[in-house]
Amino acid sequence: MYVDLSFLVPVGTFSTTPTLGLAGSWLGSFLSLVWSLACTHGFPSSGNFPCVVCVWAMRAGSKKILEAALRQYEDQEYLQLRYTCNTSQLPSEIASQFVQLDKDEETIAFLNKSRRNSGNICLQLLYTCVQILLSLFFSQTSINGLLEKGRMFVFSTKHLSLLLPSVSPALVLDIGSGDGHVTDKIRESFGVKSIRVTEMSRVMQRTLRKKKYQVLSVEKWHEEEVSYDLISCLNVLDRCDTPLTMLKRMHNKLSPGGHLLLTLVLPYQPFVESWASQAPPSEVLPLNEGDCWEEGVGELWEKTLKPLGFELMAVSRLPYLCEGDLNQDYFSLDDAVFVLKKK
Structure with a gap:
């Protein structure tokens, strides 16, 4: 043959x-x-x-x-990295708070590193073979943690300073921290000494503990007698089982005047990752999966965030980047970024 x-x-x-x-x-x-x-x-x-x-x-x-x-x-760039939007399609209260960000040096450095890793054929072949074996026992998130691959890039330290220009939090909670790479940027940007985190993957939990983060229970974090100056919830709502309940709990755990840094991929396509499958969540946000970015942002604010009692401080658009594989340098999704304040 x-x-x-x-x-x-x-x-x-x-x-x-x-x-x-x-x-x-x-x-x-x-x-x-x-x-x-x-x-x-x-x-x-x-x-x-x-x-x-x-x-x-x-x-x-x-x-x-x-x-x-x-x-x-x-x-x-062969993938369009979207930072702009049509503000005329946004409600006026959102359009007035839109913060224009761009591709800065940290973003370019991440993309260049992703290109180098993607071009390493031996490394990518090794990843592929090991991943096939590990998929019998671990979720994709845990596999990425074990192999130290699939690193995410949400925003740079410069982006954070533009989104939260006058915020100096003393106590921070990061929900769904993954390997802590993005959490590190929050600690660096604000000089925070005390950051608590939650994470479903036990593999990632070990990584976070090595970085000296206090890992809280994903089921009981909201029961602690403490309030936070800043809570970050980055690309978690479309991957958790009860996003509406989580939003309410985050609002309750913020101190008066505290801030919530929230990102969500749009269009909204939720699922819950389990060991070797994806399941629909018990709760869904009142968003249409086919909405364009501007429509999704407006619906999320009007139907969910505003009724919970948040004040809108800033909104922006960023590419949610992930390290690629042999076939593609990197992957990019469309993120909506909200900076919210508890009244």
Whole structure:
């Protein structure tokens, strides 16, 4: 059986250097030849794993070559990073509080690091193999924690200073901290000595404890006799089972005049991650999944946040970035950012 890979055409834009691209292409051709010879000499040809490996390697190499040829300018982005919005489509009270942010040096540094990691074929192949094994026992979040991959980027320290210009919190709670990378930025930006965190993944909990964060119970954090000057809840509401209940609890745990830093991916597409599946949440926010960004922001404010008694201090739009894989340098979702104050 001869595996003809000549039909493979690069799709999309990928990373990084011609050397890596040629290596992947040669590897694909070599594996294709070896498997063809093996089948010729009597090895069983059933099963698609060898073909998949050949296809993967060839596609990887082709994509690397194409990417290197197309990217002539270092700052050329193939994924549109959205920071602006049509303020005329927002309610006036929201439009007046819109804060324009941009792609700054920290964001560019994250993107460049993601490109380098994506271009490391050996590293990405290792990730893929190990991930297949770990998926039998762990959720995707825990796998990312074990492999130290899939790091997120929500905002930079500069973004935080523009969103919360005159806030000096003494006690902070970060809900759904993940590996603590974003929490680190909050600690750095505000010089906070005391930050408490919650996190579902036990793997991530260990990482957070190593960083000297106090990890609270995800079921009982709201029962503690303490109030917070700042609570951050970043891209959690669309992944938790009871988002409306969580919003009410966060409002209750803020001190008078305290702030909630909230981000949510729009369009709204909620699910709850379990060990090896995704389930619908028990509660859903009153948002239409097909809404454009401006409509989603308006609905979230009018139907949920405003009735809870929050005061709108700032709203912004940011790309929610995640480190990529072999096929794509990075992934980007559309985030709505709210800075809310307890009246």
